[in-house]
Amino acid sequence: MDIQKVKKILLMGNPNVGKSVVFSRLTGANVIASNYPGSTIEFTKGLMRIEGSKKELIDVPGTYSLEPTNTAEEVAVEMLEEGDLIINVVDSTNLERNLFLTLELLQRDTPVVVALNMWDEAKHNGITINTDELEKLLGVPVVPIVALTGEGIKTLLSRLEETHTPTDVSQNDAEKWIHIGEIIKKVQKIEHRHHTIWEKISDATVKPTTGLPIGLGVILLTFFFIRFIGEGLIGHVIEPIFDLYTPVVMEISHALGPGIFRDIIVGRLIEGNIDYVQSMGLLTTGFFVPLGMVLPYILAFYFGLSILEDTGYLPRLSVLADTIFHKFGLHGCGIVSVFLGLGCNVPGALSTRILETRKQRFISATLMAISIPCMAQIAMIFGILGSYGMEYVLMVFIALIVTYVSGGLILNRYIAGESPELFLDIPPYRKPYSKALLKKTWMRVRIFLTEAIPFVFLGVLFINILYAVGIIDMLGAFFSPVVCGIWGLPKEAAAALLIGFLRKDMAIGMLLPLGMSPNQLVIAATVLTIYFPCVATFAVLVRELGIQDMAKSILLMIAAALIVGGIMRLILLGF
Amino acid sequence: MELALTNLQPKQKARILRLEGGSGFQKNIRSRGILEGKIVEVMTRQPVGGPIVISIDKRNTAIGRGMASRIIVTV
Numbered sequence: 001m002d003i004q005k006v007k008k009i010l011l012m013g014n015p016n017v018g019k020s021v022v023f024s025r026l027t028g029a030n031v032i033a034s035n036y037p038g039s040t041i042e043f044t045k046g047l048m049r050i051e052g053s054k055k056e057l058i059d060v061p062g063t064y065s066l067e068p069t070n071t072a073e074e075v076a077v078e079m080l081e082e083g084d085l086i087i088n089v090v091d092s093t094n095l096e097r098n099l100f101l102t103l104e105l106l107q108r109d110t111p112v113v114v115a116l117n118m119w120d121e122a123k124h125n126g127i128t129i130n131t132d133e134l135e136k137l138l139g140v141p142v143v144p145i146v147a148l149t150g151e152g153i154k155t156l157l158s159r160l161e162e163t164h165t166p167t168d169v170s171q172n173d174a175e176k177w178i179h180i181g182e183i184i185k186k187v188q189k190i191e192h193r194h195h196t197i198w199e200k201i202s203d204a205t206v207k208p209t210t211g212l213p214i215g216l217g218v219i220l221l222t223f224f225f226i227r228f229i230g231e232g233l234i235g236h237v238i239e240p241i242f243d244l245y246t247p248v249v250m251e252i253s254h255a256l257g258p259g260i261f262r263d264i265i266v267g268r269l270i271e272g273n274i275d276y277v278q279s280m281g282l283l284t285t286g287f288f289v290p291l292g293m294v295l296p297y298i299l300a301f302y303f304g305l306s307i308l309e310d311t312g313y314l315p316r317l318s319v320l321a322d323t324i325f326h327k328f329g330l331h332g333c334g335i336v337s338v339f340l341g342l343g344c345n346v347p348g349a350l351s352t353r354i355l356e357t358r359k360q361r362f363i364s365a366t367l368m369a370i371s372i373p374c375m376a377q378i379a380m381i382f383g384i385l386g387s388y389g390m391e392y393v394l395m396v397f398i399a400l401i402v403t404y405v406s407g408g409l410i411l412n413r414y415i416a417g418e419s420p421e422l423f424l425d426i427p428p429y430r431k432p433y434s435k436a437l438l439k440k441t442w443m444r445v446r447i448f449l450t451e452a453i454p455f456v457f458l459g460v461l462f463i464n465i466l467y468a469v470g471i472i473d474m475l476g477a478f479f480s481p482v483v484c485g486i487w488g489l490p491k492e493a494a495a496a497l498l499i500g501f502l503r504k505d506m507a508i509g510m511l512l513p514l515g516m517s518p519n520q521l522v523i524a525a526t527v528l529t530i531y532f533p534c535v536a537t538f539a540v541l542v543r544e545l546g547i548q549d550m551a552k553s554i555l556l557m558i559a560a561a562l563i564v565g566g567i568m569r570l571i572l573l574g575f
Numbered sequence: 576m577e578l579a580l581t582n583l584q585p586k587q588k589a590r591i592l593r594l595e596g597g598s599g600f601q602k603n604i605r606s607r608g609i610l611e612g613k614i615v616e617v618m619t620r621q622p623v624g625g626p627i628v629i630s631i632d633k634r635n636t637a638i639g640r641g642m643a644s645r646i647i648v649t650v
Contacts, residue, residue: 064606067599094634097608125633173602177610202635206628207619319637323625331639332626421639422626425607428634 001111003161006084008056009048012076012105013089014098015062016312016427018117020044021147022089023059024436026157044443050157058083064097066104071353071361085160086112092122092129092144093428095188099180102138107170111163112140115156119144126191134187139166148433198429205316206426215320218313222304229300230379238292242276249274249283264464277384278513286460289380289506290452295445297379301343302444303437310432310440314339315424322422328408329363329415330355331422337364338404341372344448345537348372349544358549359417363408365541366553369533370560371404376452376505381525384508388518395572399526403564407556451536452503459502463495463510486562488569489524490514500528501535519572523565531561580638580646581627583617589648590614596645604646607636615648 011026013019027046044059063076080086088105090098095116105112116122116129135142141159145152171179204210249266253274256262266274267281276288308314314336322332333354341348348368352361373381385392412419466472475498476483476491483494492514500507511524532554533541542550583589591613594601608631609615618628618635626637638646 065602067602069603094608094632096632097606097634100606173605177605199633203618206635206637208622208625211619315637319621319626319628322637322639323621323623326625332637421641422637423603423607423639423642424626424637426628426635426637 001085001161001164003050004053006050006055006160008058008083009085009087009160010058010060010079010083010110011087011089012060012080012101013062014064014091014101014425016425017062017089017091017094017098018147018430019062019089020059020440021433021436022087022115022117022145022153023057024433024439025147025150025153027057050160063101065101066108070356075353080108080110083110085163086110087156087160088112088114089117089147090114092116092119093125093127095127095129096180096184099183100176103169103171103176103179106138106140106166109165111165113156113160113163114138114140114142115152116142116144117147119152120146120149126193128189128191130187134183137183137186140164148431202316202426202429205313206319208320211316211320215317218308218317222308225304226297226300227382229303230297233296233299234292238296242288242292246274252283260464260468263468264461267460277509280460280463280510282457282460285506285509286453286457289503289509290376290449290456293383293509294376294379294452294505295448298343298375298448299441299445301375302441305339305343306437306440306444307432308339310430310437312427312429315426318422318424319426325408326419326421327412328367328405329412329419330360330408331420333422333424334360334364337368338372341368342375342378343444344374344376345369345372345533346540347444348374349537349540352544356420357418359415360419362417362545362549362553363411363415365545366411366556367404367407369537369541369553370407370530370557371400373400373529374504374534376448376503377508377529380505380508384512385518385521385525388521392518392522395522396525396529399522399564399568400529403530403560407560411556452505455503455535456506459499459506462502463499466495466498482562486569487523487527487565488573489520489527490516493524496524496528497531501532501538504528504534523568523572526568527561527565530557530564532557576650577647578650580615580617580629580643580648581640583615583648583650585617585619587650588614588616589650592647592649594646600642600645604642608632608634609636609638609646615646 011019011023026048046057048055048057058079060079061072061076063073066077068074068077086105088102090102102114131142131144141162143152143156143159145156205214253262253266256265265282267279267284270278274284276284276292279285318332318335321335325332325334336354337348337351340351345368349365352364355361355364381396382393472495476494479494480491483489484491496507496510499510507528508525511521545553577592591611593611594604613631616630618630620627624640626639627643628635628637
């Protein structure tokens with residue numbers, strides 16, 4: 001085929017075959033995450049160069065067959081129509097079941113090249129595959145590669161042009177499996193090898209007796225890793241930078257003089273000084289909240305999450321969590337939206353696509369929107385409540401966990417629909433590939449930077465204008481029956497709830513100047529998490545759930561905020 | 576002896592005889608390498624009705640008990 005005519009190349013394969021590592025190898029630094037980078041679900045696009053011309057390379061979500069069982073796989077099948085050439089990434093250590101998708105792809109009329117990835121691991125496991133014979137049997141180029149080290153990538157690229165539109169080999173499923181059996185018999189030899197240490201660790205991490213304590217340990221370790229890195233970056237990098245920056249802003253402040261302009265650009269001075277959280281100016285709070293308080297934790301979180309994903313630990317956690325999540329009408333994979341939601345609710349909402357039914361997606365998305373605070377919000381909760389003592393931070397999290405669990409039990413009972421069981425591959429543990437790890441972390445952090453800063457700026461601008469024209473007072477008066485009457489908070493807290501729709505991290509910062517007691521702050525921080533999603537999450541949820549289900553979901557959020565906030569008020573403040 | 580996969584205990588091995596259920600279910604199960612004639616080993620059974628982790632060709636898969644009960648094996 002004429003490689004010059006190819007514009008879009010698709011990377012397709014089963015889940016966990018190292019597709020994203022192949023993707024990192026083939027593309028440059030300029031990678032675009034379409035939708036949003038979570039795990040497995042969204043696709044990423046990048047540019048690659050072949051013989052001087054640029055091609056678009058698309059990393060299609062992993063799928064076992066072309067008959068989709070969930071929305072993520074549906075996306076994969078839809079994308080198939082767009083490609084001019086398919087690179088089918090196959091796991092050499094697991095050739096037999098991977099070949100089913102390969103045969104399905106060969107039935108379509110898009111040219112295919114097969115990349116036998118993890119060739120080294122196959123050798124190590126005592127598996128030998130006769131590639132020449134496999135190539136003859138499939139009728140398309142077959143290239144062994146090791147994406148992790150880059151071995152075979154050049155050959156793969158040079159052989160792309162050898163492929164052609166496959167000749168029709170229509171077979172039904174039964175015929176395909178028979179065909180695969182014959183192919184395997186001809187091309188693959190397996191020598192028996194003993195269990196490796198990694199296989200033993202793999203067993204230990206899914207066995208309930210050892211797996212549950214290990215799982216708890218991994219979660220705690222991740223938490224302390226994030227805190228350690230986050231605090232380290234703030235203490236050693238961020239604060240010194242802002243110390244240099246302060247005199248500059250003070251100069252600007254003097255130059256502007258008092259008035260509405262200074263209030264918007266620099267913010268109000270607190271006792272003659274800039275207070276980066278409370279001043280509420282574009283150049284002070286507008287920069288400090290996203291960059292100084294949140295970014296370090298976001299970086300640490302996404303790095304940690306990428307490690308958990310790329311080593312293959314997350315599926316094991318899903319297995320261990322399955323029993324509990326089943327009670328919520330979900331299955332073990334529901335824990336993925338919790339994990340991703342802790343980073344940012346947007347990918348958390350998108351990750352509900354890996355669940356099979358509408359009921360599961362509704363419950364998982366609603367529970368996440370209600371009770372999972374994003375990393376930006378968590379960083380602010382630690383920053384603001386943490387100064388009064390960790391027990392207050394803990395109270396917020398306990399309230400949210402109780403909300404998630406009771407919400408799950410209730411929704412499972414009253415939401416109609418099916419809750420299919422867990423059916424999940426557990427890949428062997430793998431060493432993460434540093435370049436793919438960094439690329440993934442950077443992609444996710446970049447989205448935070450491009451989305452958070454404009455929204456915080458907008459929020460700062462908005463809040464200053466609303467204060468200036470007196471709308472905040474009006475809103476405070478209007479919402480005071482709920483804010484004061486039910487939650488026991490000062491009526492000015494209504495302004496934070498309003499800004500929470502734009503950025504929840506900033507909204508928590510706004511609670512600080514209101515002079516609340518630590519117990520009131522606990523209630524306010526919890527209610528801010530529950531009452532409504534931020535605008536970015538809201539937009540994604542409407543798209544994922546549809547307007548009708550979203551309306552239901554919103555009613556549940558508001559009800560949960562009223563009930564949980566009300567109960568906490570009774571417990572923490574009395575009447 | 577014919578029995579459902581759910582009846583196997585950890586470390587027990589068996590050969591898969593047939594799959595019971597609709598064609599969609601069967602296709603889904605087979606696409607993960609759970610095929611008639613394969614040797615399957617139960618790795619763990621999660622407590623309180625949780626999923627079973629099985630191993631076929633040294634590859635592990637977690638599967639709910641309802642689905643596993645429709646996979647018929649012979650010891």
